Amino acid sequence: MTALRAYLLTDDAQSRMQSRLGQAYRRWLVLRGNPLAMVGLFIVITLLLVAAFAPLVATHDPIEQNLAHRLQPMSAEYWLGTDALGRDIFSRIVYGSRVTLFIVLAVVVTVGPVGLLIGATAGYFGGWVDTLLMRITDVFLAFPRLILALALVSALGSGLENAILAIALTAWPPYARVARAETMVVRKSDYIAAARMQGASAFRIILGHVTPMCVPSAIVRSALDMAGIILTAAGLGFLGLGAQPPLPEWGAMVATGREQVFDQWWVAAFPGLAICICALGFNLLGDGLRDVLDAR
């Protein structure tokens, strides 16, 4: 263990691999020193585990209705009570983590690369390309995110896939902004000039030399953004435009509990708490990552 630590923390690394591992290890040490980030990491890992082993964690079938046991308070049988259709809320929350994670991952995987590429292209070429791309970005930024997503979903029809598409279409501009800003800094640097002099094409420079420089900030951005995505998805679900019943989506679950919130508060309270904890987990982790990856 000490040998490994010494290997990782040495000042003169013998190989590129060692220095990279060493850097990663140093960053991990810094991250580990931030208790809030560790809480975030714990929440995110728990979320992943719960989603992966949902059938083992859940105590009931998340979809099966049992009208005889509707709106039950918390008990040994129903840990978090039951909803208006007699479904176990705890089990629905457990299965709901899969829906949430699916949305988040699908959005980030599509949005990150697209936003990066658009931003890097705008920043690298400058001029009218930049102006055009940034105007388009501004159009999407000017519109309230939820209303835009709402408009898109109502145009495309409600449903999980369309909700993901709509969120993705509203989520890329910040990435493009960040990537553009980073590119503007990098663009004039000597190593880009060197690559150009070697005859590298613009496409190759953007992809091979510019985009990688934007990746750390994009990672931080997406870690922080995941919380935003969770909230937008939940908002759409709450308005009935996201995942459709009987799929257990947290936002939609809050909406079903809205009617009884003054009498059977648990129906709305717990799914909302789940949203809150997950989003907080991603935020805490992203916040810690920013301290580590962004020198500023």
Add this chain to the structure above:
Amino acid sequence: MSSSTARPPLLEIANLNVQFHSRVETVHAVRGLSFTLGRERLGIVGESGSGKSLTGRAILDLVPLPGRVSADRMTFMGQDLLAMSAKQRGALRGAHMSMVMQDPKFSLNPVMTVGRQIAEAYRAHSKMSGRQAEEHALHALESVRIRDPRRVYNLYPHEVSGGMGQRIMIAMVLAAEPELLIADEPTSALDVTVQMQVLAILDDLVKERGMGLIFISHDLPLVGAFCDRVIVLYSGQVMETLEASELAQAKHPYTQGLLNCMPDLNRRDDALPVLKRDKAWLA
């Protein structure tokens, strides 16, 4: 190390250490530095990262977090600096010890007129009206040979040149007539043509008021010409202390290295020698 005056030393420092602890490593930026300063001009020379700037900041109690300062002895005009509270140290700053920094572009507040910044320095240390402070500030601008003080008073920092900015800085930090001035690379950011002008002003004011001066620089010949005594720092440790007049006879290989890495018209070299560094120098 004889002091040129008979009075008790202005500043006495024994075994000064500055360390930066982080979770991953500890950086020992200044190691065991000791010196005594009278009302004289002392040069501290070294490469970047040698700890020369931190030495100045440690004296002023301005080492940024998470830096930690420790010393066996630190006295200023007979007062024990180590025993003082942060507030007492703050009261010394400006009034009794002060500092000029490298680049006036960054060391002046960009959203306040330079005149108000100088007037503020006066009002921080003695009770006076705004009008009086303005009078003093105008006078101070004049003392650093600014021709139209009234006009300059109302300029913002971005509207003045580097040389004028540095003269404004000097006027400002000398407002309360401190006994000790630390000049941290005061001319490195300036054009060569105005460097000498600014140095001359600094020299005059220091002599006129009988201040002690610590002149921090990487430029050994400049320091040699400007100061009475020179301390050569490497990696936070003193390599050598010598009288400025004996600089040419420096014995330490590092000092010689610093001197030799300047191009010399009378010397025929194919390439400038690279500065040699040796871990064995660090005790």
Add this chain to the structure above:
Amino acid sequence: MITSGKDSPKGGVSLRRFGSIGQVVARETSTILATFLGLLIVTFLIGRVVPIDAVLAVVGENASAEVYNNAKVELGLDKPLLTQFGIYLVKILQGDFGVSNLTGNPVFSDIATVFPATLELATLGTLIGVLIGIPTGVAAAVYRGKWIDHLARVVGLFGYSVPVFWLGLMGLLLFYAKLGWVEGPGRQSVAYADLLSPVTGVILLDAAVQGEWEIFWDAFYHLILPATLLGFFSLAYISRMTRSFMLTELQQQYVTTARVKGLSEGRIIWRHALRNAVAPLVAVIALSYASLLEGSVLTETIFAWPGLGRYITNSLLNADMNAVLGGTVVIGAIFIGVNLLSDIAGRLFDPRTR
């Protein structure tokens, strides 16, 4: 009232500043107008792909083919898309937003009715956010790593993590149903509704001017919960940004200079560092105010608040394109106005860009 911010920068503005600001306004306006046009195009296109038949919405399910076709021609829906958009643009330039299919009123008067509700909510929310957020952010930066910093961080991140609709429901449950400290959903209690002749449409203002204090307090107790809710989100954002700006400023060399001069910490923090952070802070506050002015759909839904967000959402879901596009124009106008104002304010506060 919409453009009330226009004269907010304080007096003492020299002619020199006006000259350069004129140029700034011209340049900014041209780029933002392009954004505005794009916004309209996007909305228009979305409106066209909505699978709800706008004609059916007007004539009803049981209309004959003839009535249907007449209505279609009347609405201009038989023309090519580009022509429809062109017609629409010309009308907007003439100040004609059309008639809402849903309410039957001119869209302009509809928006004039709903906007004060949003304005009231957004203004109080932003006020809460600024008054608490800035001191919190400054304290967090000054005491970096201390308990107050951690507390501010957790509260801020919580604001970024909690779903509005859920927090709103829980707030209603606790403060309205259980404790009875505030009034429930809506802007007014039924008993007081429509007693007041609207002047500005902002009930608090109208009631105060007319001396109707009972109505004032009723409206206040309806407003306070949703406004605090929005204020909390605004506070989370503003305090985080303040902290980050202040951390940057406190590391600048001019702060070291101020310390060298022997100034007090209070003076260094408030007069030097914060003064330098004002320009970016104004932009942040403007952005947060704009996002609230554009209507917070979820908050307005939860609190049955008849504001702009709910109006646009309802129109959207009912394929009421005139209303949606009208709403978009308002959003665009807010966006333009706020961008411009924050830019001008930024320039006024920073002598380097004047």
